[in-house]
Amino acid sequence: MKNFEYTDGDYKVTVTIHEDKPLALSATISSAKGQKEIGSSEYGISKPRELPPIYAAGARKAGLNPKDYVLFRGEVIRKGAEKMLIEAVTEYKRILSERIEAERKTIAEAVPGLEELRAAHAAEENWHREFNRRMEDENLSSFIPAAPTNSAEIASKFPVAALYLRCEGYEYSSHYAKSGAGRRAKALVLEGKLDEAKAMLDGWADGLDID
Secondary structure, X not given: OEEEEEEEOOEEEEEXXXXXXXXXXXXXXXXXXXXXXXXXXXXXXXXXXXOOHHHHHHHHHOOOOHHHEEEEOOEEEEHHHHHHHHHHHHHHHHHHHHHHHHHHXXXXXXXXXXXXXXXXXXXXXXXXXXXXXXXXXXXXXXXXXXXXOOHHHXXXXXXXXXXXXXXXXXXXXXXXXXXXXXXXXXXXXXXXXXXXXXXXXXXXXXXXXXX
């Protein structure tokens, strides 16, 4: 856990980076009026910015100069805290970037061929998009781009990578049970429990009341 603080008399802003999993950031604003918590969040962490028009109008209405304040995670904060807020967000993003890179390396080691298979899927999608564009334009229809490497061939070469991407597809599902099965199956793949992962995906709907 890392803390960053700004103090101006009885006004205090504290930002905390929670380094457990998942990584998150929270903040507390304390003043003579009391204390306000800015809830912990993993996403949408951005640096403070100048007040948008609607906030600036509210500040003027209260007899305040909008330039003396910044907006951070939906809260109006004294501009004096801006440097500290930027430092906290910069550190948060550094830690997040390191974790993402470490996770990428872990996955790459556990799932050989994953990046190659991802690239093949992306190439096929781009090819189909370009093919359709040319078919819709008579000036381009005679120039058909060469087809990319067949992703099915790469999938057969790297079955663990194919299974991992299948898990990802389930994880992105809008159905909570299917998404949860995909997330759990991904973890099983990384643990080398491939048969259990397949069973998790195949049986995601077991026990559900589906008409």
